[in-house]
Amino acid sequence: MKKALIPLGIFIVLVVFLAIGLTRDPHEIPSPLIGKAAPLFSAPILQTPGQAFNSKDMLGKVWLLNTWASWCVACRQEHPILVEFAKTKSLPVIGLDYKDKDAEGLKWLDHLGNPYDLSVADRDGRIGIDFGVYGVPESFLIDKAGVIRYKQIGPITEEALRDKILPLVRELQKS
Amino acid sequence: MKLWLTLFLALQFAFSAYAAEAVPLAEDPVVEQRMLIITEELRCLVCQNESLAASRADLAQDLRREVRGLIKANKTNQEIRDYLVARYGDFVLYRPAFKPMNYLLWFGPFLLLLGALVVLVRLVRRNQRNAAPTPLDPAQRAKAQSLLKDPGLHS
Numbered sequence: 034m035k036k037a038l039i040p041l042g043i044f045i046v047l048v049v050f051l052a053i054g055l056t057r058d059p060h061e062i063p064s065p066l067i068g069k070a071a072p073l074f075s076a077p078i079l080q081t082p083g084q085a086f087n088s089k090d091m092l093g094k095v096w097l098l099n100t101w102a103s104w105c106v107a108c109r110q111e112h113p114i115l116v117e118f119a120k121t122k123s124l125p126v127i128g129l130d131y132k133d134k135d136a137e138g139l140k141w142l143d144h145l146g147n148p149y150d151l152s153v154a155d156r157d158g159r160i161g162i163d164f165g166v167y168g169v170p171e172s173f174l175i176d177k178a179g180v181i182r183y184k185q186i187g188p189i190t191e192e193a194l195r196d197k198i199l200p201l202v203r204e205l206q207k208s
Numbered sequence: 209m210k211l212w213l214t215l216f217l218a219l220q221f222a223f224s225a226y227a228a229e230a231v232p233l234a235e236d237p238v239v240e241q242r243m244l245i246i247t248e249e250l251r252c253l254v255c256q257n258e259s260l261a262a263s264r265a266d267l268a269q270d271l272r273r274e275v276r277g278l279i280k281a282n283k284t285n286q287e288i289r290d291y292l293v294a295r296y297g298d299f300v301l302y303r304p305a306f307k308p309m310n311y312l313l314w315f316g317p318f319l320l321l322l323g324a325l326v327v328l329v330r331l332v333r334r335n336q337r338n339a340a341p342t343p344l345d346p347a348q349r350a351k352a353q354s355l356l357k358d359p360g361l362h363s
Contacts (some may be wrong), residue, residue, distance in 0.1 A: 062253060065297040132266070158270050165295035167253035167267055 064165050064184045071098070071173065071181045072163035076153040079130055079138055086127070086153045091175065095205045096125040097198075098173045099149070099189070100161060102133040103141040105169040111188035112145050118194060119148035124202055128152030131161045131169050174198060176205045239279050246275055246285055250292060250300050259302070 066072075075087040099115065101108045119126055128149035130138040135154055142152070155161055164173060174183040183201055185193055244261050250271075252263035260268050260275075271292070278288045292300050304310045344352065 059256065062297060062299045065294060132270075158267075159274075162270060162274060162295060165297070167296065 060168070061186050062167070064181075064186075066165055066173075066181050067184055069181060070179050071175045072160075073179075074153075074160045074163065076129075076155060076160060079128070079135060079142075079152040079154050082135065082154065086151060088179075091125070091127070092179050093177050094125060095177055095202055096127060096175050098127050098129060098164070098175060100129045100131045100155075100164070100166050100169045100171050101152075102131045102169050103137040104133065105131075107188050108170045109145075111170050111190075112148070114189055114191060114194065115148040116146040118189075123199065124206070125150045129155050129160060129164075131155050131166065132158040174201060174205075177208070236280075239276055242279050242285075243272060243275050246279075246288055247272060249302050250289070251302055253296055253300065260300075 071088065073088050075085050075089075078084050078086050101111075115126065126149050128151070130152050132155065135156075138152065138154070142149075153160075158166075161169075164171075168187070170185075170188055172185040172189055173181050174185075176182050182205060183198065185198070189198070247260035248262075250260040252258045252260050252265055252268045252271075254265040254267050255263050258265075258268075260271055274291075275288055278291060283291070289301065293305075298305060298310075304313055306314060
């Protein structure tokens with residue numbers, strides 16, 4: 034009798050593993066960069082291409098790097114949330130216009146509003162590669178020491194903002 | 209004359225547009241060969257079930273460009289793989305690294321095989337024990353003999 038239950042036991046364990054597997058998103062690949070220093074970069078500012086932004090200047094501040102592009106569909110979904118969030122002035126938000134034409138990017142900001150303190154142009158996507166970006170939008174929360182503390186894969190949602198990002202921002206700003 | 213000139217210019221424009229769309233081939237076949245060998249064992253993060261060598265995704269093209277650049281900068285294959293792992297994690301490797309976190313992945317199938325073998329051996333032994341023939345007593349033997357001789361069974 035007991036032996037007959039062994040296959041059932043194995044089956045249940047298998048079902049539990051498969052069920053857990055179903056709840057996970059295969060497109061969310063954990064970033065190896067979390068807990069590591071954010072790659073340093075210097076790139077032209079979208080609005081004033083003559084000037085460059087250097088990520089070193091952000092040391093000492095908690096800030097959010099948000100990758101976006103005018104061709105990115107999911108960014109359209111995220112954008113209004115970012116615009117609202119920018120009004121709270123919780124932390125500096127820097128945009129990384131990933132593999133975009135500058136003119137298209139500027140047009141997008143004109144039409145849909147500009148939540149960014151500034152945006153930089155990553156025309157060939159090299160900065161994106163250094164950050165391990167594989168699908169815009171992705172966002173990185175970077176602490177005062179320049180360490181990546183959190184990565185949002187896909188659009189920032191109101192829930193992610195409320196439950197994960199803002200509590201972490203407050204904690205990081207205190208330290 | 210003017211028509212010909214217009215046509216000529218239009219054709220030129222058409223061809224230049226075509227050229228811009230073609231995927232740029234590396235000018236150096238040796239670099240290209242090594243790039244393919246390296247990227248065949250790396251996963252494209254956008255399509256996931258395609259290698260970086262085969263994928264037509266935008267990111268894959270950019271990463272092939274980066275790999276070409278690294279080859280030209282005289283990096284070893286291992287250095288190039290490390291470059292990608294540092295950015296995208298172990299997930300980019302089709303051949304998982306041999307390290308403690310992955311031991312279950314490497315040894316798991318062999319453990320399962322070992323477990324299956326143990327079960328198989330025990331089952332076979334038990335069957336052999338149960339199947340050991342018990343000798344017939346004289347009365348049973350006689351009955352069997354008579355049954356075998358019974359012509360009625362053969363008709």
